[in-house]
Amino acid sequence: MKYSFRNDYSELCHPEIFEALIAAQKEQNSGYGLDKHSENAKKLIQEKLETNNCDIHFVTGGTQANATVISYILRPYEAVLSCESGHINVHETGAIEATGHKVYTVPGQDGKLYPIDIINALKTHTDEHMVKIGMVYISQSTEVGTVYSVSELKALYDCCKENNLYLYIDGARLSSGLAASDVEFHMLKDLCDVMYIGGTKIGLMSGEAIVIFNDQFKPYFRHHIKNKTAMLAKGFAIGIQFERAFQDNLYFEMGKHENELAHFLSNELKTLGVPLLSESPTNQIFPIFSKDQVEELKELYDFEIWGEVEDKIAIRFVTSWATTKEACIELIQDIEKIISK
Amino acid sequence: MKYSFRNDYSELCHPEIFEALIAAQKEQNSGYGLDKHSENAKKLIQEKLETNNCDIHFVTGGTQANATVISYILRPYEAVLSCESGHINVHETGAIEATGHKVYTVPGQDGKLYPIDIINALKTHTDEHMVKIGMVYISQSTEVGTVYSVSELKALYDCCKENNLYLYIDGARLSSGLAASDVEFHMLKDLCDVMYIGGTKIGLMSGEAIVIFNDQFKPYFRHHIKNKTAMLAKGFAIGIQFERAFQDNLYFEMGKHENELAHFLSNELKTLGVPLLSESPTNQIFPIFSKDQVEELKELYDFEIWGEVEDKIAIRFVTSWATTKEACIELIQDIEKIISK
Amino acid sequence: MKYSFRNDYSELCHPEIFEALIAAQKEQNSGYGLDKHSENAKKLIQEKLETNNCDIHFVTGGTQANATVISYILRPYEAVLSCESGHINVHETGAIEATGHKVYTVPGQDGKLYPIDIINALKTHTDEHMVKIGMVYISQSTEVGTVYSVSELKALYDCCKENNLYLYIDGARLSSGLAASDVEFHMLKDLCDVMYIGGTKIGLMSGEAIVIFNDQFKPYFRHHIKNKTAMLAKGFAIGIQFERAFQDNLYFEMGKHENELAHFLSNELKTLGVPLLSESPTNQIFPIFSKDQVEELKELYDFEIWGEVEDKIAIRFVTSWATTKEACIELIQDIEKIISK
Amino acid sequence: MKYSFRNDYSELCHPEIFEALIAAQKEQNSGYGLDKHSENAKKLIQEKLETNNCDIHFVTGGTQANATVISYILRPYEAVLSCESGHINVHETGAIEATGHKVYTVPGQDGKLYPIDIINALKTHTDEHMVKIGMVYISQSTEVGTVYSVSELKALYDCCKENNLYLYIDGARLSSGLAASDVEFHMLKDLCDVMYIGGTKIGLMSGEAIVIFNDQFKPYFRHHIKNKTAMLAKGFAIGIQFERAFQDNLYFEMGKHENELAHFLSNELKTLGVPLLSESPTNQIFPIFSKDQVEELKELYDFEIWGEVEDKIAIRFVTSWATTKEACIELIQDIEKIISK
Structure with missing residues (x-):
């Protein structure tokens, strides 16, 4: 994984x-x-x-x-x-x-x-x-x-x-x-x-x-x-x-970091045409994929299954203080490959 | 009352x-x-x-x-x-x-x-x-x-x-x-x-x-x-x-008695054209009256206000082991007077 | 009993x-x-x-x-x-x-x-x-x-x-x-x-x-x-x-009644030489009997076993609003018979 | 301290x-x-x-x-x-x-x-x-x-x-x-x-x-x-x-370490003639000092006051996995000074 x-x-x-x-x-x-x-x-x-x-x-x-x-x-x-x-x-x-x-x-x-x-x-x-x-x-x-x-x-x-x-x-x-x-x-x-x-x-x-x-x-x-x-x-x-x-602004910067990466992900997903279950401004985003796509994605990444949306599946990506831009870029690249099949 | x-x-x-x-x-x-x-x-x-x-x-x-x-x-x-x-x-x-x-x-x-x-x-x-x-x-x-x-x-x-x-x-x-x-x-x-x-x-x-x-x-x-x-x-x-x-059938007869009176009430109410909120087979019935009618009825009888139904009000009548047929007949007669005004 | x-x-x-x-x-x-x-x-x-x-x-x-x-x-x-x-x-x-x-x-x-x-x-x-x-x-x-x-x-x-x-x-x-x-x-x-x-x-x-x-x-x-x-x-x-x-003094009179009978019992017991576990001024008294005496008394009256006192047994008599003087007199007479054996 | x-x-x-x-x-x-x-x-x-x-x-x-x-x-x-x-x-x-x-x-x-x-x-x-x-x-x-x-x-x-x-x-x-x-x-x-x-x-x-x-x-x-x-x-x-x-015996060795130091302390205290409230085989020991001695000791060390023993005071020393032999030796030396005044 x-x-x-x-x-x-x-x-x-x-x-x-x-x-x-x-x-x-x-x-x-x-x-x-x-x-x-x-x-x-x-x-x-x-x-x-x-x-x-x-x-x-x-x-x-x-x-x-x-x-x-x-x-x-x-x-x-x-x-x-x-x-x-x-x-x-x-x-x-x-x-x-x-x-x-x-x-x-x-x-x-x-x-x-x-x-x-x-x-x-x-x-x-x-x-x-x-x-x-x-x-x-x-x-x-x-x-x-x-x-x-x-x-x-x-x-x-x-x-x-x-x-x-x-x-x-x-x-x-x-x-x-x-x-x-x-x-x-x-x-x-x-x-x-x-x-x-x-x-x-x-x-x-x-x-x-x-x-x-x-x-x-x-x-x-x-x-x-x-x-x-x-x-x-x-x-x-x-x-x-x-x-x-709370010695400096570390507590607040960590939240900014994770939001930024989440925004990056949701923007890229939209660009790829992946629908989102909701507009979330924070570090949780909920893209919707076909069941097959979810299966493929599961082999590469861990995430939560959020629920069924008609015949598709909403999943949840959470970004954290530890998530890197690189991991996000790689995720988007992998998604692009999967959905373009 | x-x-x-x-x-x-x-x-x-x-x-x-x-x-x-x-x-x-x-x-x-x-x-x-x-x-x-x-x-x-x-x-x-x-x-x-x-x-x-x-x-x-x-x-x-x-x-x-x-x-x-x-x-x-x-x-x-x-x-x-x-x-x-x-x-x-x-x-x-x-x-x-x-x-x-x-x-x-x-x-x-x-x-x-x-x-x-x-x-x-x-x-x-x-x-x-x-x-x-x-x-x-x-x-x-x-x-x-x-x-x-x-x-x-x-x-x-x-x-x-x-x-x-x-x-x-x-x-x-x-x-x-x-x-x-x-x-x-x-x-x-x-x-x-x-x-x-x-x-x-x-x-x-x-x-x-x-x-x-x-x-x-x-x-x-x-x-x-x-x-x-x-x-x-x-x-x-x-x-x-x-x-x-439970010595004889008293426990069961009391329930029959109150249901019979409730059925009598709901039948008579239907005959009078009073709508019921639901078909209840037991000792609680829920007729619907106008607000004015409820006000008038309140002066003669005690009962519970169940809720609003559009611009009308559903009330609840409960019959008990102690309720008499006479009281029910009188209630129907009073309702007839009120709704025929 | x-x-x-x-x-x-x-x-x-x-x-x-x-x-x-x-x-x-x-x-x-x-x-x-x-x-x-x-x-x-x-x-x-x-x-x-x-x-x-x-x-x-x-x-x-x-x-x-x-x-x-x-x-x-x-x-x-x-x-x-x-x-x-x-x-x-x-x-x-x-x-x-x-x-x-x-x-x-x-x-x-x-x-x-x-x-x-x-x-x-x-x-x-x-x-x-x-x-x-x-x-x-x-x-x-x-x-x-x-x-x-x-x-x-x-x-x-x-x-x-x-x-x-x-x-x-x-x-x-x-x-x-x-x-x-x-x-x-x-x-x-x-x-x-x-x-x-x-x-x-x-x-x-x-x-x-x-x-x-x-x-x-x-x-x-x-x-x-x-x-x-x-x-x-x-x-x-x-x-x-x-x-x-509380309409009159009934609530208070009932307590007086039961205390009076309890005092009667404790006084009579003392006269008979029966020791009491404690001096209780209320409607609970705790006489002490031998085990055999308790057994005999049990056949005639119901009471609670309170506890052992050396080789004897303390029991509890409670008088109530319903207890009669007659019942107390009879109890004392029966105790007298039992302890004089 | x-x-x-x-x-x-x-x-x-x-x-x-x-x-x-x-x-x-x-x-x-x-x-x-x-x-x-x-x-x-x-x-x-x-x-x-x-x-x-x-x-x-x-x-x-x-x-x-x-x-x-x-x-x-x-x-x-x-x-x-x-x-x-x-x-x-x-x-x-x-x-x-x-x-x-x-x-x-x-x-x-x-x-x-x-x-x-x-x-x-x-x-x-x-x-x-x-x-x-x-x-x-x-x-x-x-x-x-x-x-x-x-x-x-x-x-x-x-x-x-x-x-x-x-x-x-x-x-x-x-x-x-x-x-x-x-x-x-x-x-x-x-x-x-x-x-x-x-x-x-x-x-x-x-x-x-x-x-x-x-x-x-x-x-x-x-x-x-x-x-x-x-x-x-x-x-x-x-x-x-x-x-x-639990990978090796670390969990058990830490307990041994603290017990050894507690035994060292209790032995040394006995040698100094300081009475102990009880014989504890573990990492808590309870020496008894005069109130003045406790006051002096308090300025150098932190410990719990356990309770009064006649006109004296029992205190509690707890040794831990982190306590060093050096600290215990120093404690004993300080106690010796205090009680010999």
């Missing part, structure tokens, strides 16, 4: 992040994230957010971040509102429900929620025989590669505040999402109550940074992290990585 | 059931359902089921029965499959999710699930990143008043067995459901793994009888009932009521 | 409460506790509490009340502090833990907690690797028949408030507890955050009244009741009973 | 394990632990266990491993039996209870459970009003540094099997525990149902290996890991580390 375009977490971590780990190898650090690297990483993130009025906690994975945050925010009888395509609804094996909460879903559009979705959900949840909608979950970028604009996020958050709901942003692919939208990192502090900054899918060995803007959700959050089995003894291993990612 | 057609649980209990309670008033009975009445009630139910190879437990309410059974059957990573209109999905305030399990829903048809729904659900749950569908939940009669036939139930249960799923029947309105379908009570032992026989909605002061046919779900079920806070100290209060309901 | 002294929930309900149910038999009432009887019952309880600044909700059982209240008050990472002998620790089959919370226990003394127990518990729970103690659970009367005095309750509640803890009183046997202590019913509003008034163990067919004094725990409590499967469709069945129990 | 003896997880990871990570830096690997390194790591562990009849899964932390395993094994109404000093009871912030299960504790002895503890626990859990004890949790080495011998483990496991209980071993410090006892690694397959091999506390950056011997607990375990938020996208990051640790 020449290369895997299956996902953006196939390689251990970005070389510069690896260097930071190597540099700290002989240090003794305090446990449980109470070390100098974690502290510094938090400060660096706060600087880029242009506020120090937020609490930051590091955990190891996205599902873990979601379950930890959602179960902290909600009261027992409350549900989280999500798009049907939301990661918490589809791909977390019931992890949110395992903490006792319903994930109430609406179809949304292109993987995104709009204020009207929130309003309709509230209209149909009118009494104590139905769950109370307590918060709204969205992803930036979404599970289908789309992004929210600043005005869309603002409209959603305003709608949440008017209705006493809390807005939580799953930033598993935040770097790519920022690079593809008009949302700047520092704006996020005014656009949600809690979010997490994804690390695993953008060049960290593992690690996500939960950022809590709303004061209401700060007390005893470390107790809650431990209660949800998400506290790492060697928390500094994540702190070191985030420290490096 | 003349009369309430809002639901089938507006009156305390059937006079003969009340008599049975009065007769036992001075008795001393063992606690927690280990009394002679509960024992006898179980035997009487088993006789009518034509098997003694089932365990029977009494609890106080339907949501409680559902949460207790479902959380016993499922493994932590498993979900229950339900129609979107299923009571566990809509009207239990997240009680199933509170036990840790996702309610995975499909639209179904007329409140009913079909084997194709199960197969499609399984097809889309293919790996460990998605919940495992562990069981199927249906209601007889359904939340919209429809019923399953024997052949439909058999097809569902066969499909479940072929796919290692368990079938659970919510019988909150089982009496009415049996009276409206070709399903006979004794057949149920071969048509599901677990069910509950609804009491609260058919003439008991409170109480539902969980019936476990599948041996796999029998051990330590009493521990589980207590763990789910559903064990009643004075369990005999429910045992006495079920004993009376 | 002549009579059961096994517990105080062997009979259906007090005749006057039964009369109230009979009187309401033909009424149509709103469901889910939103009926006129439940409303009136709440008003009557509030009058006797001398405050209308409390929310009251009816549920069917004590374990259910405990799990519902505790899971509402606590945050996910918090634990409830209880005496080792506490009902929630010993006899609820893990129902509290099933809602996600640790029951942290200390030995206490004679079934009671003291401020020092709270302070010691807090001292040993110092960081995020240990549960945060969030509330304190006590019972009045306790599981071993003892009672708290006003000054003891006040000291406990003051200690709770000083330490940001909430105090919850399990009143399964509140009537008996009040009759045996200097605590008057109306004082309770200033002595805890939440309590429940036990009905099942004092002459109701079933039913407990959760009383919420602390405003913080009032919002959406009905949602939570439904979520915890504790909402009864025919809530009025419990409302009617509490309405009757 | 010269050196930290606070715990055995202050350094990132063993240099040879770091080398293995560096060697894999440019590889593309499959996600979620389905990669070649994880597969090979499992084979190497199986070889050393002398069986391939076990399933192995990698997760990131000890509390996570415990909560994942225990919530898989237990039925909802079941509890896990633990020593009072057990990690799951004291230091996991209610993480086990958060999955719905009671941790039932007994005092045990020196941090260890014996068959008599199990038998007594079963004797007092006799009916459905109490949790059913479903499994037994022990740690090797224990939280106070002691170890089980082969015969002790065998007696415990036999007792479990006779009583239909499952035995689970928390191996957070398994390497040190094996080095200090007559238990050989391969014997463990016959001494428990499930265990985890600790990595975080013995030279891995993070990672624990859950080993399932009992076939009953194998199906769908990956679903359960995801449901409990413990599945790592870059599972290969842990696989690579365990692969290296």
Whole structure:
């Protein structure tokens, strides 16, 4: 196999992040994230957010971040509102429900929620025989590669505040999402109550940074992290990585890099006449091939089968911080050969 | 207000059931359902089921029965499959999710699930990143008043067995459901793994009888009932009521009675030209009126607003064991006056 | 068997409460506790509490009340502090833990907690690797028949408030507890955050009244009741009973009655030279007999074996609202015969 | 500060394990632990266990491993039996209870459970009003540094099997525990149902290996890991580390190293006349100093305050794979100076 375009977490971590780990190898650090690297990483993130009025906690994975945050925010009888395509609804094996909460879903559009979705959900949840909608979950970028604009996020958050709901942003692919939208990192502090900054899918060995803007959700959050089995003894291993990612613009550059390669791929595919399932501005693209073409492509590359489109098949290519232009050029050349047969 | 057609649980209990309670008033009975009445009630139910190879437990309410059974059957990573209109999905305030399990829903048809729904659900749950569908939940009669036939139930249960799923029947309105379908009570032992026989909605002061046919779900079920806070100290209060309901055919006659009155109402409404939202063979009917007509009707009767149908309104009339023919005749006469204005 | 002294929930309900149910038999009432009887019952309880600044909700059982209240008050990472002998620790089959919370226990003394127990518990729970103690659970009367005095309750509640803890009183046997202590019913509003008034163990067919004094725990409590499967469709069945129990002093008289008979029994037993395991001022007494005597007594009466005391056996007699003086006299006469052999 | 003896997880990871990570830096690997390194790591562990009849899964932390395993094994109404000093009871912030299960504790002895503890626990859990004890949790080495011998483990496991209980071993410090006892690694397959091999506390950056011997607990375990938020996208990051640790005897040598240094410390302390709180054969030792001495020592070294012993203080020194003989010699020299003042 020449290369895997299956996902953006196939390689251990970005070389510069690896260097930071190597540099700290002989240090003794305090446990449980109470070390100098974690502290510094938090400060660096706060600087880029242009506020120090937020609490930051590091955990190891996205599902873990979601379950930890959602179960902290909600009261027992409350549900989280999500798009049907939301990661918490589809791909977390019931992890949110395992903490006792319903994930109430609406179809949304292109993987995104709009204020009207929130309003309709509230209209149909009118009494104590139905769950109370307590918060709204969205992803930036979404599970289908789309992004929210600043005005869309603002409209959603305003709608949440008017209705006493809390807005939580799953930033598993935040770097790519920022690079593809008009949302700047520092704006996020005014656009949600809690979010997490994804690390695993953008060049960290593992690690996500939960950022809590709303004061209401700060007390005893470390107790809650431990209660949800998400506290790492060697928390500094994540702190070191985030420290490096936010020391300069590395965190943001990685997202730009993967988007650029994805755009290159989608442009070349269009030139070749390969249809795309959707216009994705981020690092996931969804070309459509015949079954035979997919079979041939499979022998050379690894990727995900997304679904059937009439008698053809949509597949997913994901570019990552580690993907090279060369790999992309070769992929296009191979596709050209296959489709010209 | 003349009369309430809002639901089938507006009156305390059937006079003969009340008599049975009065007769036992001075008795001393063992606690927690280990009394002679509960024992006898179980035997009487088993006789009518034509098997003694089932365990029977009494609890106080339907949501409680559902949460207790479902959380016993499922493994932590498993979900229950339900129609979107299923009571566990809509009207239990997240009680199933509170036990840790996702309610995975499909639209179904007329409140009913079909084997194709199960197969499609399984097809889309293919790996460990998605919940495992562990069981199927249906209601007889359904939340919209429809019923399953024997052949439909058999097809569902066969499909479940072929796919290692368990079938659970919510019988909150089982009496009415049996009276409206070709399903006979004794057949149920071969048509599901677990069910509950609804009491609260058919003439008991409170109480539902969980019936476990599948041996796999029998051990330590009493521990589980207590763990789910559903064990009643004075369990005999429910045992006495079920004993009376199954001593003769009272349980089944109450369902017949309410269906007959509902049929009378729907026939008369059709004669008057009042459209019905659906053809319900059971004790819930859904006539459609103009908004003004609903307002007038509201001053005389109590009932539930079901939803808007274009510029009109569908309402729900529920007949119960306590509803009289006289009340129904009067209702029709009042409707005739209102719509002829 | 002549009579059961096994517990105080062997009979259906007090005749006057039964009369109230009979009187309401033909009424149509709103469901889910939103009926006129439940409303009136709440008003009557509030009058006797001398405050209308409390929310009251009816549920069917004590374990259910405990799990519902505790899971509402606590945050996910918090634990409830209880005496080792506490009902929630010993006899609820893990129902509290099933809602996600640790029951942290200390030995206490004679079934009671003291401020020092709270302070010691807090001292040993110092960081995020240990549960945060969030509330304190006590019972009045306790599981071993003892009672708290006003000054003891006040000291406990003051200690709770000083330490940001909430105090919850399990009143399964509140009537008996009040009759045996200097605590008057109306004082309770200033002595805890939440309590429940036990009905099942004092002459109701079933039913407990959760009383919420602390405003913080009032919002959406009905949602939570439904979520915890504790909402009864025919809530009025419990409302009617509490309405009757608090219409005059019936609720309090039943407790006095059972305490008087228990005192009669313990005095007579002392006169006969039968040792008692403890001095219980309430309706549970714990005489000690030889094994042979217990065997003989078993043939005539039903009671609980409490435990071994050296080579003898402590048993438990419980008197109830239904126990008669005649039954007690006969019991004493039979004991006299047995021990004089 | 010269050196930290606070715990055995202050350094990132063993240099040879770091080398293995560096060697894999440019590889593309499959996600979620389905990669070649994880597969090979499992084979190497199986070889050393002398069986391939076990399933192995990698997760990131000890509390996570415990909560994942225990919530898989237990039925909802079941509890896990633990020593009072057990990690799951004291230091996991209610993480086990958060999955719905009671941790039932007994005092045990020196941090260890014996068959008599199990038998007594079963004797007092006799009916459905109490949790059913479903499994037994022990740690090797224990939280106070002691170890089980082969015969002790065998007696415990036999007792479990006779009583239909499952035995689970928390191996957070398994390497040190094996080095200090007559238990050989391969014997463990016959001494428990499930265990985890600790990595975080013995030279891995993070990672624990859950080993399932009992076939009953194998199906769908990956679903359960995801449901409990413990599945790592870059599972290969842990696989690579365990692969290296079990490629030769590195895993076992690290434990030997830390035990040797701990023995050196305890011997030297005895020579100096410093009393020890207990005889620990593993890498945790508990010397007792005066308060002044502790204050002086604190300025030079980091360590944990364990508790008061009369007017003195017991502290804890932990040696790790990274601790050097030089650091230990210096510590002893500094102690000598301090106590000779």
